[in-house]
Amino acid sequence: MKCRVCREPAVIDLRRHNANFCTDHFLRHCRQQVERVIKDFDMVRTDHRILVAVSGGKDSLALWDLLNELGYQVDGLYIGLGIDQYSDSSYRFVQEFVEQRSLHLIVVDLAETHGFGVSTASATTRRVPCSACGLSKRHVFDKAAVDGGYDAVVTGHNLDDEAAVLYGNVLRWQVGYLGRQRPVLEARAGFPRKVKPLIRLTERETAAYCVLRGIEYQVEECPMADGNRHLGFKEALNRLEEQSPGSKAEFYFGYLKRAIDRFEEPDDRDQLGPCSACGAPTDADVCAFCRLVLQATGTSISDRRPVALVSKPDIPASTGGPGSGHE
Amino acid sequence: MKCRVCREPAVIDLRRHNANFCTDHFLRHCRQQVERVIKDFDMVRTDHRILVAVSGGKDSLALWDLLNELGYQVDGLYIGLGIDQYSDSSYRFVQEFVEQRSLHLIVVDLAETHGFGVSTASATTRRVPCSACGLSKRHVFDKAAVDGGYDAVVTGHNLDDEAAVLYGNVLRWQVGYLGRQRPVLEARAGFPRKVKPLIRLTERETAAYCVLRGIEYQVEECPMADGNRHLGFKEALNRLEEQSPGSKAEFYFGYLKRAIDRFEEPDDRDQLGPCSACGAPTDADVCAFCRLVLQATGTSISDRRPVALVSKPDIPASTGGPGSGHE
Numbered sequence: 001m002k003c004r005v006c007r008e009p010a011v012i013d014l015r016r017h018n019a020n021f022c023t024d025h026f027l028r029h030c031r032q033q034v035e036r037v038i039k040d041f042d043m044v045r046t047d048h049r050i051l052v053a054v055s056g057g058k059d060s061l062a063l064w065d066l067l068n069e070l071g072y073q074v075d076g077l078y079i080g081l082g083i084d085q086y087s088d089s090s091y092r093f094v095q096e097f098v099e100q101r102s103l104h105l106i107v108v109d110l111a112e113t114h115g116f117g118v119s120t121a122s123a124t125t126r127r128v129p130c131s132a133c134g135l136s137k138r139h140v141f142d143k144a145a146v147d148g149g150y151d152a153v154v155t156g157h158n159l160d161d162e163a164a165v166l167y168g169n170v171l172r173w174q175v176g177y178l179g180r181q182r183p184v185l186e187a188r189a190g191f192p193r194k195v196k197p198l199i200r201l202t203e204r205e206t207a208a209y210c211v212l213r214g215i216e217y218q219v220e221e222c223p224m225a226d227g228n229r230h231l232g233f234k235e236a237l238n239r240l241e242e243q244s245p246g247s248k249a250e251f252y253f254g255y256l257k258r259a260i261d262r263f264e265e266p267d268d269r270d271q272l273g274p275c276s277a278c279g280a281p282t283d284a285d286v287c288a289f290c291r292l293v294l295q296a297t298g299t300s301i302s303d304r305r306p307v308a309l310v311s312k313p314d315i316p317a318s319t320g321g322p323g324s325g326h327e
Numbered sequence: 328m329k330c331r332v333c334r335e336p337a338v339i340d341l342r343r344h345n346a347n348f349c350t351d352h353f354l355r356h357c358r359q360q361v362e363r364v365i366k367d368f369d370m371v372r373t374d375h376r377i378l379v380a381v382s383g384g385k386d387s388l389a390l391w392d393l394l395n396e397l398g399y400q401v402d403g404l405y406i407g408l409g410i411d412q413y414s415d416s417s418y419r420f421v422q423e424f425v426e427q428r429s430l431h432l433i434v435v436d437l438a439e440t441h442g443f444g445v446s447t448a449s450a451t452t453r454r455v456p457c458s459a460c461g462l463s464k465r466h467v468f469d470k471a472a473v474d475g476g477y478d479a480v481v482t483g484h485n486l487d488d489e490a491a492v493l494y495g496n497v498l499r500w501q502v503g504y505l506g507r508q509r510p511v512l513e514a515r516a517g518f519p520r521k522v523k524p525l526i527r528l529t530e531r532e533t534a535a536y537c538v539l540r541g542i543e544y545q546v547e548e549c550p551m552a553d554g555n556r557h558l559g560f561k562e563a564l565n566r567l568e569e570q571s572p573g574s575k576a577e578f579y580f581g582y583l584k585r586a587i588d589r590f591e592e593p594d595d596r597d598q599l600g601p602c603s604a605c606g607a608p609t610d611a612d613v614c615a616f617c618r619l620v621l622q623a624t625g626t627s628i629s630d631r632r633p634v635a636l637v638s639k640p641d642i643p644a645s646t647g648g649p650g651s652g653h654e
Contacts, residue, residue, distance in 0.1 A: 170497055171567070171574060173581035232570065236563055240498070243559065247498060254500035262589035 012208050015245035023212050030209050033200040034066050041183045043195040048151035050074045051106075051192075053141050054097075056090030056218040059156030061097050062206040063198055065213060067154065068101070074154070077144050079137055080109035082117015083129075083224055090218045097215060106148070108140050114293050118224065121296035129224035132292060139280060139289035145192035152193040160203045162196070163252040164233040171233075179263035183256070190272065190281035199252070339535050342572035350539050357536050360527040361393050368510045370522040375478035377401045378519075380468050381424075381432075383417030383545040386483030388424050389533040390525055392540060394481065395428070401481070404471050406464055407436035409444015410456075410551055417545045424542060433475070435467050441620050445551065448623035456551035459619060466607065466616035472519035479520040487530045489523070490579040491560040498560075506590035510583070517599065517608035526579070 001010040003022035010020035014029075021029055037043065044050055050067065054060040054076045067074045078094050081087050091107075098105045111117050118136065122129040145153045162181070169177045187193040198206065210217050225231065241248045274280070275287035282288070294300065328337040330349035337347035341356075348356055364370065371377055377394065381387040381403045394401045405421050408414050418434075425432045438444050445463065449456040472480045489508070496504045514520040525533065537544050552558065568575045601607070602614035609615070621627065 171578050173578070173585045175585050236566070239563070244556075251498050251500070258500045258502050259590075263586075 011212070012205075014205070016202075016241070016249060018245075026208065027212060030062075030201060030205065031066060031069055034063075034197050035070060037183065037197050037200050038070075038195075041195070043184055043197055044072060044152050044154065046071050046073070048073070049149065050152050050154055051141075051145050051148065051150040052076050052154045053137070053156070054078050054094050054105075055156075056093040057156070058206045058210045058215075058217045058219075059158050059161075059198060059203070061093070061156075061215050061217050062201075062209045062213075063154060063156040064097070064103070065215060066209070067197070068103075074103075075148075075150070076103060076105040077141060077153075078105060078107050079140050080107065080111065080117075081133060081136065082109075082111050083119055083133075083222060086218075086220065086223055087117075089220075093216055093218050106144055108144065110136060110140075114297070115299070116293065116296035121292060122224070124298075125292065125295045127292070130230075132296075133224070135289055135292055139287070142191055143278075143280065146190065150192060152195050154195050154197055156198055156206070157196045158198045158201050158203055158206055159248060159252060160234055160237070162199050163237050163248045164230055166252055166255055167233045167237060168229065175263055176265065179260070179265045181255075182260065188267070188281075190274075200249075202248070338539070341532070343529075343568070343576060345572075353535065354539060357389075357528060357532060358393060358396055361390075361524050362397060364510065364524050364527050365397075365522075368522070370511055370524055371399060371479050371481065373398050373400070375400070376476065377479050377481055378433075378468075378472050378475065378477040379403050379481045380464070380483070381405050381421050382483075383420040384483070385530070385533045385537045385542075385544045385546075386485050386488075386525060388420070388483075388542050388544050389528075389536045389540075390481060390483040391424070391430070392542060393536070394524070395430075401430075402475075402477070403430060403432040404468060404480075405432055405434050406467050407434065407438065407444075408460060408463065409436075409438050410446055410460075410549060413545075413547065413550055414444075416547075420543055420545050433471055435471065437463060437467075441624070442626070443620065443623040448619060449551065451625075452619065452622045454619070457557075459623075460551070462616055462619055466614070469518055470605075470607065473517065477519060479522055481522050481524055483525055483533070484523045485525045485528050485530055485533055486575060486579060487561055487564070489526050490564050490575045491557055493579055493582055494560045494564060495556065502590055503592065506587070506592045508582075509587065515594070515608075517601075527576075529575070 001013060001020045002008065003010045003025050004019040005025040005028075006022060008022045011023050012026050013020045017029075019029075050072055052060060052064045052067065052074050054064060056078070064074055064076060076094070076098065078091060080091065094105065097103075114136075116124075118129055118133045121127065121132045121136075125132065141153055141155075144150075162183075166178075166181060168174075169181065183196045183199050185191075185194040201209070209215075221231075237248050237251070272281035272283055275282045275285075275290055277286050277290040277294075280287045280289065284291075286294075328340060328347045329335065330337045330352050331346040332352040332355075333349060335349045338350050339353050340347045344356075346356075377399055379387060379391045379394065379401050381391060383405070391401055391403060403421070403425065405418060407418065421432065424430075441463075443451075445456055445460045448454065448459045448463075452459065468480055468482075471477075489510075493505075493508060495501075496508065510523045510526050512518075512521040528536070536542075548558075564575050564578070567578075599608035599610055602609045602612075602617055604613050604617040604621075607614045607616065611618075613621075
């Protein structure tokens with residue numbers, strides 16, 4: 001197996017691209033894929049201030065590294081979700097990455113700022129953990145990006161993620177979600193601009209990228225995502241890809257090219273008012289996140305006040321870092 | 328396991344309906360599903376002259392039987408496709424069904440009327456067999472229905488078929504096909520009205536219907552469909568259905584309810600002109616079917632003349648029935 005570019009021994013084969021690559025040309029391939037997406041979808045510029053949402057997993061750390069390599073100015077945002085040991089170890093991977101590169105990391109710990117973690121919230125409210133977690137992450141990311149004046153939030157959603165979400169939405173024809181599944185969501189009052197530069201790379205590729213760049217990351221799947229339908233959708237798409245390499249990309253990019261506009265619906269985000277508890281845009285009196293906080297903590301609306309962003313790039317995990325002892 | 332209706336011992340469980348049925352109530356269930364589809368989509372009336380396309384398989388024979396039971400006037404059309412032994416044995420099942428019920432059957436043998444069978448056409452033209460077969464069947468059905476003055480052609484496409492076709496079209500976002508995948512296609516100049524009354528029944532249900540009604544049918548899959556991607560799509564949907572009963576119906580009917588209109592495109596069938604060889608509507612000088620005939624038989628356009636419909640309801644399979652000796 002030889003590298004398509006230099007004919008030296010290859011370290012990875014990418015059937016979808018009908019190509020093998022050595023380490024250097026694979027890393028270049030990854031950078032080129034990200035550059036291409038950024039250009040095709042007009043995502044970000046080098047004079048933008050960018051905030052990357054990092055979890056400690058392969059995708060978000062690869063993304064941060066790739067954007068650095070490509071010359072973008074990127075700060076990180078880590079959210080301590082309070083998923084027991086999993087959050088502790090995830091945070092240590094982020095910390096190590098940041099320290100080695102002297103990057104700026106914002107840390108928001110759900111327990112410290114809002115008095116609950118995902119494990120407790122899910123148990124108390126009987127909500128599916130992934131739903132409570134997603135809601136919390138979106139709320140904290142949006143707020144951090146708007147408060148910090150960032151030009152864009154970038155997230156590490158890869159091709160497998162996006163194809164699986166699309167697959168789930170198509171199987172149930174959830175037309176509201178279908179219209180919004182774009183790689184770029186423009187900023188609106190109270191919402192930052194959100195972009196996904198990894199949509200041309202698969203999970204396997206971001207994992208290989210991290211390994212070849214010496215980036216240590218959280219390998220375990222989140223323990224609360226067990227039985228998540230999303231994982232079943234990924235398996236179905238993987239079987240398809242196995243039989244016919246390229247079909248996952250064809251499914252997702254074909255959708256963006258030929259179908260998504262058919263699901264476009266009027267953007268009602270401008271008609272939202274401020275949440276009476278936290279000020280975030282919402283179509284109700286109290287936003288969904290604040291309702292979750294109230295339920296999870298058993299507090300009442302009068303106890304809720306806007307929370308200042310907690311910025312502590314250098315907090316050591318051993319003395320109050322996210323996930324430590326707040327369950 | 329007891330029948331949901333009468334509490335007698337049940338013979339079949341339908342997880343999607345969360346129900347078990349005895350023989351009589353299962354047969355009633357099938358009739359009700361067909362009645363409901365006919366009503367919901369305004370498909371056919373009892374004063375219509377209907378032509379059912381029969382292959383000798385479970386779906387088309389079940390459909391013919393169900394429509395008879397519901398009081399519709401239905402003739403059959405069988406096409407001898409020339410797929411070696413498979414066509415011979417398929418025809419015998421149709422013959423037996425027709426003789427037992429004294430029904431009217433039109434038989435068109437591709438070899439006799441057009442000088443080729445699907446096996447030879449596929450080999451000669453290097454076309455995928457399913458493509459040559461589908462093209463031939465559509466052409467002959469359309470012509471037979473229009474020539475015979477029928478109000479509608481009904482076909483035995485079941486829920487598994489329609490969901491699998493939709494799945495394949497969605498995976499590749501074939502938007503042209505997506506807009507046309509309706510249970511009713513209205514008549515246009517040269518094209519008959521086409522409807523699919525079995526879309527609320529699965530393969531398992533039409534098979535059980537035949538067994539319980541004592542209808543003998545061709546059980547074997549077509550030998551030329553081996554490796555057909557369509558079958559892989561059915562498997563993928565079956566896995567999904569296994570995990571979450573009802574998801575196949577949700578996928579297909581959700582599409583009809585919430586998405587198909589988004590893929591509607593202007594119907595260009597009225598702008599078609601007559602094929603210079605056979606007179607069928609086409610957007611070219613010679614229609615796709617006649618091009619297939621010319622290629623498969625090695626004849627030239629001047630040899631082609633409109634072919635009269637061959638009607639021979641009582642032709643014995645042993646002396647020139649479809650598939651016998653024309654390879």
